[in-house]
Amino acid sequence: xxxxxxxxxxxxxxxxxxxxxxxxxxxxxxxxxxxxxxxxxxxxxxxxxxxxxxxxxxxxxxxxxxxxxxxxxxxxxxxxxxxxxxxxxxxxxxxxxxxxxxxxxxxxxxxxxxxxxxxxxxxxxxx
Amino acid sequence: xxxxxxxxxxxxxxxxxxxxxxxxxxxxxxxxxxxxxxxxxxxxxxxxxxxxxxxxxxxxxxxxxxxxxxxxxxxxxxxxxxxxxxxxxxxxxxxxxxxxxxxxxxxxxxxxxxxxxxxxxxxxxxxxxxxxxxxxxxxxxxxxxxxxxxxxxxxxxxxxxxxxxxxxxxxxxxxxxxxxxxxxxxxxxxxxxxxxxxxxxxxxxxxxxxxxxxxxxxxxxxxxxxxxxxxxxxxxxxxxxxxxxxxxxxxxxxxxxxxxxxxxxxxxxxxxxxxxxxxxxxxxxxxxxxxxxxxxxxxxxxxxxxxxxxxxxxxxxxxxxxxxxxxxxxxxxxxxxxxxxxxxxxxxxxxxxxxxxxxxxxxxxxxxxxxxxxxxxxxxxxxxxxxxxxxxxxxxxxxxxxxxxxxxxxxxxxxxxxxxxxxxxxxxxxxxxxxxxxxxxxxxxxxxxxxxxxxxxxxxxxxxxxxxxxxxxxxxxxxxxxxxxxxxxxxxxxxxxxxxxxxxxxxxxxxxxxxxxxxxxxxxxxxxxxxxxxxxxxxxxxxxxxxxxxxxxxxxxxxxxxxxxxxxxxxxxxxxxxxxxxxxxxxxxxxxxxxxxxxxxxxxxxxxxxxxxxxxxxxxxxxxxxxxxxxxxxxxxxxxxxxxxxxxxxxxxxxxxxxx
Numbered sequence: 040x041x042x043x044x045x046x047x048x049x050x051x052x053x054x055x056x057x058x059x060x061x062x063x064x065x066x067x068x069x070x071x072x073x074x075x076x077x078x079x080x081x082x083x084x085x086x087x088x089x090x091x092x093x094x095x096x097x098x099x100x101x102x103x104x105x106x107x108x109x110x111x112x113x114x115x116x117x118x119x120x121x122x123x124x125x126x127x128x129x130x131x132x133x134x135x136x137x138x139x140x141x142x143x144x145x146x147x148x149x150x151x152x153x154x155x156x157x158x159x160x161x162x163x164x165x166x
Numbered sequence: 167x168x169x170x171x172x173x174x175x176x177x178x179x180x181x182x183x184x185x186x187x188x189x190x191x192x193x194x195x196x197x198x199x200x201x202x203x204x205x206x207x208x209x210x211x212x213x214x215x216x217x218x219x220x221x222x223x224x225x226x227x228x229x230x231x232x233x234x235x236x237x238x239x240x241x242x243x244x245x246x247x248x249x250x251x252x253x254x255x256x257x258x259x260x261x262x263x264x265x266x267x268x269x270x271x272x273x274x275x276x277x278x279x280x281x282x283x284x285x286x287x288x289x290x291x292x293x294x295x296x297x298x299x300x301x302x303x304x305x306x307x308x309x310x311x312x313x314x315x316x317x318x319x320x321x322x323x324x325x326x327x328x329x330x331x332x333x334x335x336x337x338x339x340x341x342x343x344x345x346x347x348x349x350x351x352x353x354x355x356x357x358x359x360x361x362x363x364x365x366x367x368x369x370x371x372x373x374x375x376x377x378x379x380x381x382x383x384x385x386x387x388x389x390x391x392x393x394x395x396x397x398x399x400x401x402x403x404x405x406x407x408x409x410x411x412x413x414x415x416x417x418x419x420x421x422x423x424x425x426x427x428x429x430x431x432x433x434x435x436x437x438x439x440x441x442x443x444x445x446x447x448x449x450x451x452x453x454x455x456x457x458x459x460x461x462x463x464x465x466x467x468x469x470x471x472x473x474x475x476x477x478x479x480x481x482x483x484x485x486x487x488x489x490x491x492x493x494x495x496x497x498x499x500x501x502x503x504x505x506x507x508x509x510x511x512x513x514x515x516x517x518x519x520x521x522x523x524x525x526x527x528x529x530x531x532x533x534x535x536x537x538x539x540x541x542x543x544x545x546x547x548x549x550x551x552x553x554x555x556x557x558x559x560x561x562x563x564x565x566x567x568x569x570x571x572x573x574x575x576x577x578x579x580x581x582x583x584x585x586x587x588x589x590x591x592x593x594x595x596x597x598x599x600x601x602x603x604x605x606x607x608x609x610x611x612x613x614x615x616x617x618x619x620x621x622x623x624x625x626x627x628x629x630x631x632x633x634x635x636x637x638x639x640x641x642x643x644x645x646x647x648x649x650x651x652x653x654x655x656x657x658x659x660x661x662x663x664x665x666x667x668x669x670x671x672x673x674x675x676x677x678x679x680x681x682x683x684x685x686x687x688x689x690x691x692x693x694x695x696x697x698x699x700x701x702x703x704x705x706x707x708x709x710x711x712x713x714x715x716x717x718x719x720x721x722x723x724x725x726x727x728x729x730x731x732x733x734x735x736x737x738x739x740x741x742x743x744x745x746x747x748x749x750x751x752x753x754x755x756x757x758x759x760x761x762x763x764x765x766x767x768x769x770x771x772x773x774x775x776x777x778x779x780x781x782x783x784x785x786x787x788x789x790x791x792x793x794x795x796x797x798x799x800x801x802x803x804x805x806x807x808x809x810x811x812x813x814x815x816x817x818x819x820x821x822x823x824x825x826x
Binding site: 060061063064083109110111 | 367378463464484488496
C-alpha cells in the first residue's frame with residue numbers, strides 16, 4: 040500500500056516475502072511482483088533495505104550493524120520499513136541507479152512514472 | 167556465459183570459417199596430408215581452427231551447464247561473470263610469468279582450468295542456494311552429487327598429473343596447475359560438506375541446530391588448508407620462478423576469509439561459553455514479567471531460558487544459534503563480549519566508586535556538574551563518599567586554590583538565576599545547622615570573608631589577592647574529627663548526615679560562585695578603569711593628579727586578568743549585570759552605538775584585548791557596561807581618585823547622546 044502524501048499514494052503493490060529455513064536468524068527476502076520504479080528496488084523487484092541484510096556480511100560497506108537484520112525484527116517491521124522506504128527513498132545506496140538519478144534530478148518525471156505504476160496496479164487507465 | 171545469440175553467431179561463424187579454411191586447403195592441395203600441412207603452416211587458417219576450438223569449448227560448457235545446473239539464476243550469472251573477469255585477468259598475469267612456455271597447449275590448459283573453476287563456483291552458488299530454496303527436487307540432488315563427484319575426480323586426476331609431471335620433468339607450469347587444482351579440490355570438498363549438511367538438515371524435521379557450527383568449522387579447516395597451500399605455492403614460486411603476482415588477490419581473499427572464520431569461531435565459542443556459564447537462567451518471575459515469549463522463535467519460554475547481561479531473555483538454543491552468527495544481544499545489540507562480566511556486587515559498587523571522588527565537601531569547581539544531580543541520587547552506600555571526603559584538614563585551601571583559575575563549569579552545571587551575595591550568605595548560613603561538617607563552616611567563612619571585601623572595596627581586595635588565599639587556613643577553624651564509627655549511627659542518622667552534606671556542598675558552591683561573580687565583576691571594572699584612564703591620558707590630560715593611578719590600575723588589571731577565563735565568565739557578568747541593572751543606566755545606555763563608537767573613551771577594545779579570549783562585541787559591551795554599573799554601585803574603588811567614575815559616566819552619557 041503506497042503511503043499517503045507521496046507519489047506512491049493509493050497504490051497497492053503486491054510483493055512476496057521469501058523466508059529462509061533458518062528464518063528468525065536470517066532475514067527473509069522481499070520482492071515486488073509488480074513493476075516498480077524506485078531507487079531502492081532492483082529492476083527485478085527485490086527490495087534493498089538495511090534491515091533485510093544479514094548482519095555478518097556488509098556487501099556495500101556503509102551500513103552499521105545496528106540497522107541490519109536481527110531475529111527480533113518482525114514482518115510488521117519489515118513492511119513498515121518498506122512503506123517508509125516508498126515514501127522516502129534513500130538515494131545514497133541505490134539499487135536502481137536510474138530511479139535514484141531521476142529521484143534526485145527530475146522529481147516530476149519520477150512522480151509521473153510512479154503515478155503510472157500506481158494506476159497500473161489499480162487497473163486504471165493512464166491518462 | 168555469453169548470451170545465446172552471440173554464441174549462436176559465433177558458432178555459425180567459426181564453423182563457416184573452419185569449413186572455408188579446410189575447403190580452401192583441400193581445394194588447393196587435393197590431398198589430405200598436404201592440406202593438413204598447409205593449414206598448420208598458415209596462420210589465418212590456424213586462427214580459424216583456434217576459433218573453432220574456442221567455440222567448441224563454449225558449447226561444451228553450455229552443454230555441461232545445462233546438464234548440471236539447468237538455467238542459471240540472475241545472481242549466479244552476475245557472480246560468474248564477475249569472477250570470470252578476475253580469473254581471466256589473473257590468468258593473463260600468469261601468462262607473463264610463464265611466457266617461455268607459451269603455447270597453444272598452455273592456453274588450452276588454462277582454459278580447462280578456468281572452466282573447472284567456473285563450475286566450482288557455480289556448484290558453490292547452487293549449494294548455497296539450496297539452503298534458501300523452498301523445494302529441492304530429486305533432479306537437483308542428482309545433479310549436485312554427480313557434479314561434485316565429477317569435479318573432485320577431475321581435480322584429483324589433474325593434481326596427480328601435475329605432481330607426476332613435476333616429479334618426472336622438473337618444475338614447470340604444471341606446478342601452477344597442481345596448486346590451482348589442489349585448491350579447487352578443497353573448494354569441492356567444502357561444497358560437498360556443505361551439501362551434506364544441507365541435505366541432512368532438509369531430511370530431518372526439526373531445524374538442525376548444530377549445522378551452522380559444522381559449516382563454520384568446515385570453512386575454518388578449508389580456509390586453513392587453502393592458506394597453507396597458497397603459502398607453500400608462494401614460497402616455491404619465488405624460489406623457482408619469480409614473485410607470483412597472479413595469486414596475490416586470491417591469496418589475500420583466502421587469508422581474509424580464513425581470518426574471519428577463525429574470528430567467528432573464537433567469538434561464537436566465547437559467547438556461547440559465556441552464555442552457558444555466566445548468564446543466569448531466567449527465573450519464572452522474570453519470565454512472567456516479560457510476557458514469556460522468546461522473541462527469536464516467538465514461542466513460550468518454559469525452561470532453558472537465559473538472561474543476558476542487558477536483561478533480555480531468550481531461549482538458550484535460540485541464543486546459541488544467533489551467537490554463531492553474531493555476538494550481540496538480538497534486541498538491543500549490546501556486544502555481549504565487550505560487556506564486562508556481570509556480577510551483582512561490582513555493579514552495585516560501581517556508582518559510589520565513581521561518585522566518591524566527587525562527593526567530598528567542597529567539590530573542586532572543575533567537576534561539580536556530575537556531582538550534583540546524579541551522584542546524590544544513587545548513593546546506596548554513604549560511607550564511601552564520606553570517608554573520602556571528610557577528614558582532610560588541608561581541604562579548604564586545596565579546593566579553593568584553583569577556583570579563580572578554573573571556575574567555569576559551575577556555571578554550566580547549574581544555571582542559577584542571579585542571587586545577591588547577601589542572600590547566598592544567608593542561605594549558607596541557614597544550611598549550617600548540623601554539627602557534623604567542617605566544610606560548611608568553612609564555606610560560610612569563605613563566603614562571608616570574601617563577600618565583604620569583594621563588594622565593599624574591590625580594588626583593595628584585588629591588591630590583596632595573592633596573600634588572600636594562603637590566609638584561608640587560618641581563618642577557618644580546624645575541622646572537627648569525623649565520627650569514627652558509622653556503624654554506631656543508625657541508618658537515619660547516616661542519611662541525615664549525608665543530606666546535610668549535600669546541602670552544605672550546594673551552599674558552598676553557591677558561595678564560591680558568588681565570590682567568582684564578584685571577582686569577575688571587579689576584574690572587568692579594573693579593565694574599565696585602566697582603559698578609561700589611558701584614554702584620558704591620551705585625549706584630555708586634564709587630570710594630572712590622577713596620572714599616578716592609571717598606571718597602578720592598569721598594572722593591577724594586568725595582573726588580575728590572566729587567572730580569569732572570560733569566555734565562561736561572561737555568563738556570570740551578565741548575571742551580575744542583571745542584578746545591578748536597575749541602579750543606573752537607562753536602557754539607551756546599552757545601545758549598540760556604544761560598542762561601535764570609536765571615541766577614545768570607549769573601553770571596548772581595551773577590554774577585549776586585555777581579556778585573553780574572544781569576547782564578541784556584545785559580551786564586551788555588557789562587560790564594560792557592567793563595569794560601569796559596578797563602579798557606581800560599589801564605593802569608589804580607587805581612593806586616590808574618587809571622582810573618576812562619576813566623570814566617566816557623565817562623559818559616556820554625553821557621548822551616547824551625541825551618537826544617538
